Structures are given as structure tokens and as C-alpha cells.
Amino acid sequence: MIDVRDFTKNYGTFTATNAISFTVSPGEVLGLVGPNGAGKTTTLRAIAGIIAPSAGSISICGHDIQTSGPKAKQALAFIPDEPQLFDYLTVEEHLRFVARLYNVADAEQRLGPILDELELTDKRRNLPTELSRGMKQKLAIACGLLHDPQALVLDEPLTGLDPAGMRRMRATIAARARAGASVILSSHQLTLVEELCTKLFVIRHGRCVAYGTLAEIVGTHPELVGRSLEEVFLALTGESGAGSGQ
Amino acid sequence: MNPALWYLLLHTTRNQWRVRIARLKNPRYAIALVLGVLYFWFLYFRPRSGASGANVGPTVDATLVALAPLLLVLYAAWVWIFGRDRSALAFSQAEVSMLFPAPLTRRSLIGFKLLKAQVPILISGIFWVAIMRNGRTALPHTLRYLGLYVVMTTLVLHRTGAALVTANALEHRARGVRRTVVSLVVFAAVFGTIAWACWNAYPAFDAGLKEGAKALANALQRAPASIAMYPFNVALALIFATNSAEWLRAMGPALALLALHVWWVLRTDSAFEESAVAASLVLAKRIEAMRTRQGAAAPISAKAAKRSLPLAPTGAPAVAIVWKNTLWLMRSGALRGVFLPALILLVTLVVLRGQPQVLAAMMIVAGGGISAMLVLFGPMTLRNDLRSDLLHLPMLKTMPMRGREVVLAQVASGAIPLAVAQYLTMLVAFAGAFASGGAEIAAKAPLDVAIAVALGAPLLLLGLNGVNFVIHNAIALLFPAWVKLGEHGAGGVEAMGQMMMTMIAVLLCLALSLVLPAAAGAVLFFAFKAQVAVATAVCVVGAGAALVAECYGLAALLGGAFERVEPSQVG
Numbered sequence: 014m015i016d017v018r019d020f021t022k023n024y025g026t027f028t029a030t031n032a033i034s035f036t037v038s039p040g041e042v043l044g045l046v047g048p049n050g051a052g053k054t055t056t057l058r059a060i061a062g063i064i065a066p067s068a069g070s071i072s073i074c075g076h077d078i079q080t081s082g083p084k085a086k087q088a089l090a091f092i093p094d095e096p097q098l099f100d101y102l103t104v105e106e107h108l109r110f111v112a113r114l115y116n117v118a119d120a121e122q123r124l125g126p127i128l129d130e131l132e133l134t135d136k137r138r139n140l141p142t143e144l145s146r147g148m149k150q151k152l153a154i155a156c157g158l159l160h161d162p163q164a165l166v167l168d169e170p171l172t173g174l175d176p177a178g179m180r181r182m183r184a185t186i187a188a189r190a191r192a193g194a195s196v197i198l199s200s201h202q203l204t205l206v207e208e209l210c211t212k213l214f215v216i217r218h219g220r221c222v223a224y225g226t227l228a229e230i231v232g233t234h235p236e237l238v239g240r241s242l243e244e245v246f247l248a249l250t251g252e253s254g255a256g257s258g259q
Numbered sequence: 260m261n262p263a264l265w266y267l268l269l270h271t272t273r274n275q276w277r278v279r280i281a282r283l284k285n286p287r288y289a290i291a292l293v294l295g296v297l298y299f300w301f302l303y304f305r306p307r308s309g310a311s312g313a314n315v316g317p318t319v320d321a322t323l324v325a326l327a328p329l330l331l332v333l334y335a336a337w338v339w340i341f342g343r344d345r346s347a348l349a350f351s352q353a354e355v356s357m358l359f360p361a362p363l364t365r366r367s368l369i370g371f372k373l374l375k376a377q378v379p380i381l382i383s384g385i386f387w388v389a390i391m392r393n394g395r396t397a398l399p400h401t402l403r404y405l406g407l408y409v410v411m412t413t414l415v416l417h418r419t420g421a422a423l424v425t426a427n428a429l430e431h432r433a434r435g436v437r438r439t440v441v442s443l444v445v446f447a448a449v450f451g452t453i454a455w456a457c458w459n460a461y462p463a464f465d466a467g468l469k470e471g472a473k474a475l476a477n478a479l480q481r482a483p484a485s486i487a488m489y490p491f492n493v494a495l496a497l498i499f500a501t502n503s504a505e506w507l508r509a510m511g512p513a514l515a516l517l518a519l520h521v522w523w524v525l526r527t528d529s530a531f532e533e534s535a536v537a538a539s540l541v542l543a544k545r546i547e548a549m550r551t552r553q554g555a556a557a558p559i560s561a562k563a564a565k566r567s568l569p570l571a572p573t574g575a576p577a578v579a580i581v582w583k584n585t586l587w588l589m590r591s592g593a594l595r596g597v598f599l600p601a602l603i604l605l606v607t608l609v610v611l612r613g614q615p616q617v618l619a620a621m622m623i624v625a626g627g628g629i630s631a632m633l634v635l636f637g638p639m640t641l642r643n644d645l646r647s648d649l650l651h652l653p654m655l656k657t658m659p660m661r662g663r664e665v666v667l668a669q670v671a672s673g674a675i676p677l678a679v680a681q682y683l684t685m686l687v688a689f690a691g692a693f694a695s696g697g698a699e700i701a702a703k704a705p706l707d708v709a710i711a712v713a714l715g716a717p718l719l720l721l722g723l724n725g726v727n728f729v730i731h732n733a734i735a736l737l738f739p740a741w742v743k744l745g746e747h748g749a750g751g752v753e754a755m756g757q758m759m760m761t762m763i764a765v766l767l768c769l770a771l772s773l774v775l776p777a778a779a780g781a782v783l784f785f786a787f788k789a790q791v792a793v794a795t796a797v798c799v800v801g802a803g804a805a806l807v808a809e810c811y812g813l814a815a816l817l818g819g820a821f822e823r824v825e826p827s828q829v830g
Contacts, residue, residue, distance in 0.1 A: 024827070063656040064825045082822070086659035097654040101587045103564060112572040113579035114658055120572035140564055 014038055015060060015164050015195045019069035022055050022219075029055040030219040032069065037195040037212075039163070042186065044210030045199040048250050052219040053199045057168050060197065061091035073164050087115060090157035094169035096149040098141040104128070104152055105137040108159055115160035123159060130181070131155050146173040154182065158189070165189055165196045171205060183209060207242045217250045261363055264371045272378060294759050299386070325476035327499070328491035332453055334414070335491075338421045339446050366525050373416065373524070380411045387411075397502045406497040406506060409513050413494060416520035421446075423524065442523070449487045456484035490516055563590045576660050577668035584643040584672030596640045597680040600629040601687050608691040622695070626688020630681045634723065637677040638731045638765075639758075644669040645732040645821075649744050652826045663818025669732060670814055674724035681720050686713065707792035715799030722776070722806025729813045730768045734761060736820055739829045772813075776805035 015037040022029045030052040037043045047053050058064045060071055062078045062085065071078045076085035102110060105124065112120030128134045131151040141149055150173040157165070167186070171179045186209055190196050200206055206213070213230060215223040223230045230245065231237045237245050282288045350358070350372065358368060384407045388400050424442045456478040463474030479488050493512040500506035566589045570582045588594040604625060648655055648669060655665060689709060735742045742761060780802030787794035 058653065058826075061653075061657045063653045064827075065823065083659040083661060086657055089657070091657050093653065097651055099583060099587075099651065101590050102583060106567070106583075106586070109570050109572070110579050110583055113570050113574065113582070114576045114660075116573045116576065118573050138564070 014072075014074060015043075015166075015197060016072045017056070017060065017069070018071070020056065020059060020066050020071060021068040022052075022059060022064065023067040028219055030059075030216075033214075033216065033219070033221050034069075035214050035221075035224055037164075037197055039193045039195055040190055041212060042190045042196040042198055042210045044206035044213045045197055045216065046201075046203070046206055046213060046246060047216035047222075051216045051250070053216060054168060055219075056216070057091070057166050057197065057199055060166050061089065062086055063091075087160075088163040089166065090160070090162035090164070091166045092153055092157040092168065092170055094172050096141075096153035098149060098152060100141060103138050103140055104133050104144070107141075107152060107156055111156045111159050117160050120159070127155050127159060130185075132178075147175055147178060150174055151178060154185075158185070163194055165194050167197065168199045169201070170198070171200070171202060203242045203246060215246065215249045222249045261367050261371075263361075264358075264363070264367060264374075268371065268374060291760065298759055325480060326472060328488055328495045329453075329479070331414075331491045331494060332450070332488070335417060335421075336450055338418050339425065339450070369419075369525060373419065376415045377412070380408060380415065384408050384411065391498075398500055398506055399503070402500075402503060402506050406500065406510070406513070409510070409517055410494045410497055413513070413517045413520050416517070416524050420520065420524040449490075452483050452487035453479070456481075563592070566590055575664075576658065577664045580658075580665065580668035581672050581675075584648075584669070585676070587643045587647070588641060588672075588676060591643075593640055593643065594676060597633060597637055597677055598683070600625075600633070601680060601683040604629070604684060604687045604691065608687065608695075622688045622691040626685050626692070629684050629688075633677060633681050633684070634727060635762075635766075637680070637724070638673060638727055641673040641677055643672050644728060644735075646735045646742060646744055649735060649739060649829050652824070652829050656826075661818060662820070662822035663815040666729075666732065666814045666818045666821055667811070670725055670728045670810065674721065674728045674810075677728075678717065678720040678724045681724075682717055685716065689713070705792070708795050711792045711796035712799060715796050715803060718803030718807065719799050720803075722803045722808075722810055723773075725810030726772045726806055726813065727765070727769055729810055729817060730765050730772070731761075733768075733813070733817050733820075734764060736817060736824060744829070772806075772809055776802040776809065779805040 017036070018034050019032045020030055020034070021032050033056065035043065045053050045056065055064065059066050060078070062082055065079060073085040074088040076088070078085045098107060108124055108127070109120065117123065128137055131154060133148065133151055133155060136144060136148060141152070144152065154170065170182055170186070174182060183205065186196060186198065198206065198210060212226055213223065214221065227242065227245070237248055240248070283292060384404050387407045388404050391403060420442070457475060460471065460475040460478040463471045478484060493509070493516050496509035497506065497513045500509050568582060568585060570579065604622065607621065645666070658665065693706070693709065735744065780798040783801040784794045784798035787797050
């Protein structure tokens with residue numbers, strides 16, 4: 014479970030997020046959506062323990078990310094939009110490195126299948142500089158999934174993937190959720206969000222604009238009944254989509 | 260050359276300087292520039308007594324002058340044998356995208372590339388003139404500068420030509436070799452002849468270093484070696500000219516050599532585009548890596564990528580960081596740099612085994628000196644810690660570890676290999692000194708005291724390097740704006756100033772951190788002074804333990820800072 018309570022993050026006088034709260038239970042996929050600069054990445058980075066909240070708390074599987082960082086992070090995987098890889102480790106070595114970080118005792122048995130699943134088997138001895146953008150993204154995903162995390166935080170996970178990779182990634186996220194993982198998915202691809210997410214958290218200017226299932230959100234905004242997710246999103250965030258004529 | 264290329268060159272250079280000057284509004288760069296300028300002035304330009312041109316006379320040994328061109332030979336051989344140095348051909352990605360499809364001849368592109376290399380040559384020429392001004396010659400500085408310019412331009416052309424020839428031969432195999440057969444034959448003949456002369460002179464070194472050097476100088480002055488050495492002698496004659504007449508005599512052949520190189524490079528352009536594009540891709544990857552904050556990591560070869568170490572999947576997670584950083588050292592070649600002194604000492608030990616007196620003194624001085632130098636400069640070579648990994652801060656922060664564990668692992672990654680390198684250097688040096696110095700050395704340093712030092716030294720070196728690396732990491736973590744993060748340091752005068760500031764801060768902190776361990780060591784020594792060997796062992800181990808404790812305490816404190824730091828503060 015991922016529990017975010019009154020999370021606020023200030024950068025000097027600028028408030029990136031303002032007292033936002035939500036919970037992602039096991040098996041749920043929360044779609045974190047909002048326009049550019051709304052505070053999505055700040056929220057995801059705080060959940061991953063990369064930045065500290067100015068106020069509020071965040072816990073992963075019952076462990077506070079600030080006070081029990083290692084335990085919370087042991088249960089978590091964060092897959093950023095830009096793959097963060099080490100130039101001097103090969104594909105396979107990245108996985109061995111992650112296995113040791115998270116004490117994956119059966120790493121040897123998991124390596125083959127995960128490399129196969131992400132079509133990296135042929136590239137296992139390659140360095141990141143020899144990989145395409147999509148392959149790097151696949152490696153970052155493989156590193157995130159290797160220790161079978163109970164909480165999964167994904168920031169634009171389909172960036173750089175080919176159509177087959179995208180399909181596989183969608184299936185992987187759904188499978189992880191079915192297996193009991195709590196998943197947060199941030200993406201501008203609203204079709205992906207609509208397909209996978211069981212709940213939505215719409216954020217704008219660092220504040221919660223809407224939170225709940227799509228039906229619940231539409232229920233509180235009768236004017237949005239029958240509209241597509243894209244139209245709902247644009248209406249909630251006050252954005253006017255190109256070509257909408259508004 | 261095409262006017263558009265001239266325009267590009269002039270405006271690029273002007274804008275680069277404009278950016279550099281604008282950067283000086285930032286106090287960090289301004290202070291760094293002042294320090295850098297002071298450093299260069301102190302080192303090269305400050306007035307020195309007795310450096311007047313009136314004091315003319317032969318100050319350099321004739322044998323040394325005869326052997327100096329060998330340095331150029333070594334440089335040229337390096338360029339040819341390890342001639343995959345594509346940086347000589349590299350264009351920026353923008354240049355590849357815009358110039359290669361443009362209606363420009365290959366020769367104009369090569370000309371553009373060579374002209375671009377003139378800016379650094381013109382600047383470095385000033386420094387070389389400053390370095391050489393103490394040669395006590397009557398040659399005016401302007402003539403010296405012109406001479407250096409001609410020689411350095413020839414060297415750049417030689418490097419470019421060698422890169423083109425080797426790229427051609429490697430990429431097109433038999434066809435490429437056929438295309439460049441003349442160049443390859445000339446290279447083989449010149450270097451083969453010089454190598455043969457050196458080989459024949461080698462036995463003379465058995466009679467001593469001086470005799471060997473003389474024999475080598477004589478061998479190089481006899482045909483056919485003298486013919487092979489001619490181009491190298493021509494280049495150096497210009498640099499070693501002591502008056503205007505000598506300079507004028509040397510200038511003619513040097514200009515002819517330069518012209519020959521221009522002709523050769525412009526003729527060897529058949530594989531240019533492919534080689535240049537490949538080289539540019541490597542350059543682009545480096546630049547992209549820097550821009551995306553992945554560090555300015557040099558691309559590593561497939562051979563280097565095969566160097567690996569096993570890692571068990573379970574156990575302390577911090578070991579994974581040490582493992583990762585050790586692979587970095589093995590693959591980047593940084594490890595070679597710190598273990599090389601021990602190897603050189605070992606080779607010296609073998610070569611000079613017939614001269615025990617020279618050897619004993621040399622071993623002690625070199626062993627102690629190199630180990631001390633490694634304390635100071637080792638951490639600048641082994642940057643496999645937070646100074647590299649802060650570029651991956653978001654990733655580090657998601658790792659399931661406490662901040663102090665991350666910091667300790669990072670510190671250990673550099674401190675342990677450096678301590679091992681220093682220990683090996685000292686062992687080789689002192690073993691060599693004892694083996695060759697015999698009774699004289701034993702009288703000054705009894706064997707039991709030496710053994711006591713040897714037993715305690717590992718802990719002492721580990722603690723000393725640990726504290727040293729903690730300081731370097733602390734500066735990177737607490738003042739990231741003052742440190743160049745990544746594998747390599749920056750270039751330029753400001754970078755030199757920045758490095759000096761870091762160095763001063765490190766030395767001050769290191770001196771402070773040594774106070775308590777030194778006091779502890781001294782107290783222990785006096786407590787056991789009745790038995791010198793025991794007192795020495797206890798002193799070294801006690802000081803080492805204090806340093807290790809200090810290192811742990813500082814790393815724990817730094818761990819707290821690591822947990823608080825955020826990517827926006829580092830970026």
C-alpha cells in the first residue's frame with residue numbers, strides 16, 4: 014500500500030504541491046495526471062524517497078519513507094521517464110547490481126526470464142551506450158521489476174518503447190497489479206491511463222483537483238457525464254485542448 | 260577554404276569567448292579565474308633572477324639534446340600503434356549534420372578541422388614559451404613562439420594523418436591497406452630503424468645509465484638511424500635553437516616538413532567521411548552524456564567491458580556500490596594509473612639491480628615520494644565515488660540503504676584500491692632498498708622496525724585514504740557547485756583555479772583530521788618506547804585505528820547530509 018498524507022513540497026517561496034493526500038491499495042492502479050508543471054514528478058520523486066516532503070508523510074507498505082527509508086524502499090520500485098543507467102555496467106550487470114541491492118536470493122533464476130520478457134537477452138553483454146533509447150527504457154523497467162516490488166511508481170513508462178514493447182509493458186503493469194502490487198502511473202497518454210488505472214488523481218498547480226474512480230469523478234461533475242477522459246481531463250485542469258475551439 | 264566555413268569558425272570562436280567572459284559574472288568562476296591566472300603566473304610567468312638572455316651558454320647536456328627527439332618518436336609511435344585516436348577526426352554533431360551533406364569538398368572539411376585546431380595551438384604556444392624562457396638563450400620570444408607553433412601544427416597534422424591512415428586500414432582491411440600502403444611502409448621503416456638502433460645500444464646500459472645514454476645517442480646519430488631520426492631532429496632543432504641564426508637555419512627544413520604533412524593529410528582523405536562520422540558519434544555520445552547529467556564518461560572498449568567481478572545476489576547492499584565502482588575503475592583504466600608506480604619501481608629494481616647504492620637511495624626516495632603523491636593526487640584520479648555518482652543522485656536515493664551506508668560504500672570504493680596501491684609501492688620500494696642496501700640500510704632502519712611498519716601500514720593507509728576520500732566526497736556533496744562532477748575534471752584556467760581551491764580545502768581538512776590520530780600515535784609510541792619495534796607497531800596501528808574511526812564518524816555525518824540533499828541542489 015502507498016499512503017500519501019498532506020504532502021506538501023516547497024521550493025523557497027514556491028509551493029510545488031500543497032497538502033495532497035491519497036492511498037493506493039494493493040491491486041489498485043492510480044493514474045496521476047495533470048498538465049506540465051502541476052507537481053506530478055515532485056509527488057512521484059517524494060514517494061520514491063528522492064526528495065523529502067516539506068510537510069506531511071508518505072509511507073510504503075506501512076514504512077515511512079523518511080524515518081524507515083531502507084524498509085520502505087525495499088518494497089518499492091521507481092521507474093523514471095528518463096532511464097538512469099550506469100555507463101560502465103552491462104545490461105546483465107545492472108540486473109546483478111539491483112539484485113544485490115534488494116537481496117534477491119533467486120536472482121539467477123529471475124535474470125533469464127526477465128531479459129527474455131523485455132527482449133534484452135541478446136543485449137545482456139552490452140553497455141548502455143550501445144543501447145537505443147527504447148532498450149534503455151526496457152532495462153530500467155527490468156531493474157525496477159527484478160525484486161518483485163509491492164509498490165510500483167511509473168513516470169511515463171512507455172516513452173521510447175516500440176508498439177510491441179508498449180503492449181507488453183501495459184500487460185506487465187496490469188499483471189503486477191493483479192498480483193497485488195500498488196501501482197502509481199503518471200502519464201500524458203490518457204488512453205493508457207484509461208485502460209489501466211482503477212483510480213485517478215488529477216493534480217493542478219500542486220493541488221488535488223479530482224480523486225477517485227472515473228465514475229466517481231464524473232458523478233461529482235454532472236456536466237462531464239458522457240465525455241471522454243481527455244475531455245474530462247481538460248475540463249478539470251482548465252486547459253483548452255488544441256482544436257477544441259474553446 | 261569555403262567562406263561559410265571561415266564564418267562558422269570565426270563566429271564560433273568569438274561566441275565561445277563571449278560565453279566564457281559572461282560566465283565571470285558568477286563569483287565562483289571569477290574567483291577561480293583569478294586563482295588560475297595567479298597559479299599560471301607563479302609557475303610560468305613570474306620574473307626570475309638570472310633569466311636574462313645575456314647569460315648565453317650551453318646549459319643542456321649534449322647527450323640529452325641528442326636523445327630528446329626520442330620523445331617525439333615515442334609520441335609519433337604511440338599515435339600510430341594505438342592510432343585509433345579518432346578525436347583527431349571528430350566533428351560536432353551539428354557540423355556532421357550541416358557540413359557533410361553540404362556541397363563542400365573533403366579537403367575543405369579537413370582544412371576546416373585543421374584550422375579549428377589552431378586556437379588551442381596558439382594558446383598553448385604562449386605557455387610553452389613561458390616554460391622554456393629559462394633556457395638562457397638569446398632567441399627572442401616571438402621567434403621561439405613561431406618555432407613552437409610550426410612544430411605543434413606539424414604534430415597535429417601528423418596525428419590527423421595517422422588517424423586517417425589507421426582508420427582506413429582498420430575499416431577497409433586489405434583495400435584500406437592498399438590505399439595507404441606508402442604511409443604504412445614509411446611508418447614501419449622509420450620506426451623499425453629507430454627501434455633497431457635502440458635495441459643495439461641496450462647492452463651498453465649494463466655499464467651504467469650514463470654510458471648507456473651515450474651509446475644510444477651515438478647509435479641514433481649513425482646511418483641509417485640518423486636518416487630515420489631526421490624529421491624528428493628537424494622539429495626539435497627549431498625548439499632547441501639558441502639564437503636567431505640557428506633558428507633561421509632550422510626554420511627552412513621545419514617548414515618543409517610542415518608542408519609535407521599538409522600535402523600528406525589532404526591526400527589521405529579517402530576514408531575521411533566514414534571515420535569522421537564514427538569519431539563524431541563517439542564525441543556526440545560524450546556531449547550527450549554530459550548534457551543529460553550522466554557524466555562525461557569516456558566510451559569504453561568491448562575488451563574493457565569484459566573485465567568483470569562476481570557479485571553474490573545476497574548480502575550487504577553497500578557491497579553492490581563498491582562492486583559497481585570497482586568495475587568503473589577496472590574498465591575506465593583509472594586503476595592502472597595508481598598501480599603503475601609500483602610496477603615502474605619493480606621494473607627499475609630489475610633494470611638497476613647491478614647498482615645497489617643508486618638503487619637503495621632511489622627506492623626509498625621514490626617509494627616514499629610516490630606514496631605521498633598518491634595521497635594527494637590519487638583521489639583526483641579515482642573519482643569512482645559521489646563525485647561521479649551524484650550525477651545519478653535520484654537513482655542513489657531510491658536505493659534501500661541508509662545515507663551513511665551509501666557514503667561509506669562510495670568512500671571505500673576509492674580508498675581501498677588507493678591504499679592497496681600505496682602499500683604495494685612502499686613494499687616494493689622498501690624491499691628493494693633492503694635487498695640492495697644491505698647493512699647500511701639495516702643500520703639506519705632495523706628489520707624488526709621495518710616489519711612493524713609493514714604490519715601496521717595497511718590500517719594506517721586505509722584510515723588515511725578513508726579520511727581523504729571522505730573530505731573529497733564531502734566537498735562534492737556539500738558544495739557541488741565548486742566541484743566538477745563526473746569522471747573527468749573540466750579544462751581551462753577557471754578549472755585550474757577551481758581545482759586549486761578544492762585542493763587547498765582538502766589539504767586544510769586533511770591536516771586537521773590528522774591532529775588526533777597523530778597525537779594518539781605519539782602517546783602510544785612513548786608508552787611503549789622501551790621496545791622500539793613494538794612501540795612503532797603500536798603507534799602505527801593506533802594512529803591507523805584513530806583514522807579509521809574518524810573516517811567512520813565523518814562518513815556517518817556525511818550520510819545525514821546525503822539523506823537531506825536533493826537533486827535540485829546538486830544539479
